[in-house]
Amino acid sequence: MLELKNVSLRLPDQKEILRNVNLKIDDGKFVVVTGPNGGGKTTLAKVVSGIETPTAGAVFLDGCEITNMGITQRARFGICYAFQQPVRFKGITVRDLLELAAGKKLREKELCNYLMEVGLCAQNYTEREIDASLSGGEIKRIEIAAALARDARITIFDEPEAGIDLWSFNSLIDVFKGLRKKGRSVLVISHQERILAIADEIVVVAEGEIRHHGPKAEIFPMLLGEQKQIFCPQQEGRL
Amino acid sequence: MNKVTQKLLGLVSDLFGKPDGAYNIREDSLCAGRKSSEYIRIESKTDKPGIDIIVDAGAKGEKVYIPACVTHSDVDDLVYNDFYIGAGADVIIIAGCGIHTDGEGDSRHNGIHRFFVETGAHVLYLEKHIGIGEGTGKRVINPQTIAEIARDGFMEMDTTQIEGVDSTKRITRAVLGEGARLVIREKIMTHGSQSAVTDFEVELNGDGSGADLVSRSVAKGASKQLFRSRIYGNAVCSGHSECDAIIMDGAEVSAVPELTARHVDAALIHEAAIGKIAGEQIIKLMTFGLTEKQAETKIIEGFLK
Numbered sequence: 001m002l003e004l005k006n007v008s009l010r011l012p013d014q015k016e017i018l019r020n021v022n023l024k025i026d027d028g029k030f031v032v033v034t035g036p037n038g039g040g041k042t043t044l045a046k047v048v049s050g051i052e053t054p055t056a057g058a059v060f061l062d063g064c065e066i067t068n069m070g071i072t073q074r075a076r077f078g079i080c081y082a083f084q085q086p087v088r089f090k091g092i093t094v095r096d097l098l099e100l101a102a103g104k105k106l107r108e109k110e111l112c113n114y115l116m117e118v119g120l121c122a123q124n125y126t127e128r129e130i131d132a133s134l135s136g137g138e139i140k141r142i143e144i145a146a147a148l149a150r151d152a153r154i155t156i157f158d159e160p161e162a163g164i165d166l167w168s169f170n171s172l173i174d175v176f177k178g179l180r181k182k183g184r185s186v187l188v189i190s191h192q193e194r195i196l197a198i199a200d201e202i203v204v205v206a207e208g209e210i211r212h213h214g215p216k217a218e219i220f221p222m223l224l225g226e227q228k229q230i231f232c233p234q235q236e237g238r239l
Numbered sequence: 240m241n242k243v244t245q246k247l248l249g250l251v252s253d254l255f256g257k258p259d260g261a262y263n264i265r266e267d268s269l270c271a272g273r274k275s276s277e278y279i280r281i282e283s284k285t286d287k288p289g290i291d292i293i294v295d296a297g298a299k300g301e302k303v304y305i306p307a308c309v310t311h312s313d314v315d316d317l318v319y320n321d322f323y324i325g326a327g328a329d330v331i332i333i334a335g336c337g338i339h340t341d342g343e344g345d346s347r348h349n350g351i352h353r354f355f356v357e358t359g360a361h362v363l364y365l366e367k368h369i370g371i372g373e374g375t376g377k378r379v380i381n382p383q384t385i386a387e388i389a390r391d392g393f394m395e396m397d398t399t400q401i402e403g404v405d406s407t408k409r410i411t412r413a414v415l416g417e418g419a420r421l422v423i424r425e426k427i428m429t430h431g432s433q434s435a436v437t438d439f440e441v442e443l444n445g446d447g448s449g450a451d452l453v454s455r456s457v458a459k460g461a462s463k464q465l466f467r468s469r470i471y472g473n474a475v476c477s478g479h480s481e482c483d484a485i486i487m488d489g490a491e492v493s494a495v496p497e498l499t500a501r502h503v504d505a506a507l508i509h510e511a512a513i514g515k516i517a518g519e520q521i522i523k524l525m526t527f528g529l530t531e532k533q534a535e536t537k538i539i540e541g542f543l544k
Contacts, residue, residue, distance in 0.1 A: 049526060051522055051526075070525075071522060071525040071526055072525045072528060072529065072530050072531070075525065075526050075527060075528040076528045079526075080526060080527075081526050083519075083523065086523075087517070087519045087520050087522075087523040089520055089538065089541055089542075090455070090483065090541070090542050091455075091540075091541035091542040091543065091544045092537070092538070092541035092542075093541075096537075096541060100524060100527050100529065100537065101527045103527070103528060146527075150527060
């Protein structure tokens with residue numbers, strides 16, 4: 001189980017990106033984090049993966065405090081983070097990246113399976129460099145394939161739908177369903193209705209706070225209904 | 240052939256047994272082995288040190304190995320090798336130089352290679368430079384490659400210097416005729432107080448000629464690198480040069496591109512980028528469980544692959 005207790009993150013200019021966040025993600029759950037842009041979702045993912053260190057509060061994995069663990073240690077402990085904007089590397093091929101993610105040499109069949117799951121033909125991609133020659137959609141799918149190859153206990157996908165075409169979207173949904181079936185914990189940052197629709201739980205983050213967290217059946221209708229503007233501070237009467 | 244030479248041959252030419260083609264092995268300024276083949280003749284020069292390599296017109300799928308090894312300190316080797324590639328031939332030339340120093344004296348190898356690539360011929364020229372040994376003497380390699388590529392000729396040059404060479408000045412000159420092409424891929428890594436100078440100059444004289452020069456380098460420690468390229472577009476032609484460098488520690492990297500068009504249909508481009516390893520690249524690999532150091536190594540390995 002992943003748990004954040006009273007986590008805050010304040011920038012040197014005093015701007016608070018996360019405010020007293022308390023969140024529990026049970027094993028094997030598919031949790032979607034949603035909310036307005038700039039609300040703190042990606043920062044939350046970075047705090048979990050160790051890229052950002054909270055200025056207050058603590059992060060626990062299976063009861064063990066990992067707040068002061070670095071990125072490498074957390075990765076080895078079972079946390080994987082698929083970036084919102086994947087990183088490009090000159091000279092590193094798709095095969096190299098997936099093998100680095102898996103931590104071992106991969107057989108052709110394994111490589112092919114990971115790429116096929118994200119809608120890419122292995123034959124055309126394994127030896128391609130992860131450089132500027134790849135389109136936004138292609139590199140995004142490779143990022144997701146790398147997260148699959150990592151096969152971590154908890155995988156965070158940051159807006160995985162960005163740049164993915166409509167035709168590939170269905171296979172992306174299948175990827176998440178597959179992970180859930182395998183009992184892996186999945187945290188997806190998304191605004192996509194179809195991803196929200198397959199969640200076990202939905203977390204709403206706005207202005208650095210957890211505004212709502214509950215089962216999909218409870219939160220999803222609220223997001224789609226009349227209260228869709230409740231995360232605007234003006235409309236909430238907080239300004 | 241001594242053991243140091245055998246080791247150097249493996250490093251510069253991936254040569255661990257008998258070469259599968261014609262060969263000339265140079266050891267400390269002397270010939271340690273030579274063999275011509277049915278379509279490739281290797282002959283000693285009579286007026287200066289070096290050899291002529293003559294590839295018959297139309298020869299296909301042939302290989303020539305011409306590694307040079309310097310096995311100890313206080314060697315000053317100078318060699319002139321001329322390659323005559325007959326019309327329509329298709330050949331792979333595996334060159335390269337390894338220097339081993341064991342004492343305080345410097346050792347150097349100056350290899351001057353001239354290529355005469357005739358009509359429609361294709362040459363793949365592989366060149367690797369390396370320095371090894373515990374000696375404090377400097378290991379210096381100064382290769383010169385001078386190519387004349389005739390109509391529809393095609394020369395590919397893959398040149399690598401990854402470690403152990405204290406000083407290098409790499410000069411490449413090429414003149415291209417109608418429809419001729421030149422592709423150069425250079426990889427260099429320097430560390431400590433090493434220095435590397437790359438100096439390309441290409442004259443695109445024939446209509447339809449083209450050159451693509453790409454240099455990737457990593458400069459570590461207090462090393463210094465200078466990349467200079469000059470492309471002259473004298474006809475309907477296309478020229479591209481690119482210098483892409485990763486700078487680390489207290490190193491220094493300069494890129495000095497120069498493009499000169501003397502024809503309205505000469506399309507010439509230069510790209511240069513120098514910068515440190517992007518922090519997000521290291522973070523990405525750390526999210527796969529690599530340490531910062533391991534991530535850095537992988538990024539450099541990939542960059543220079």
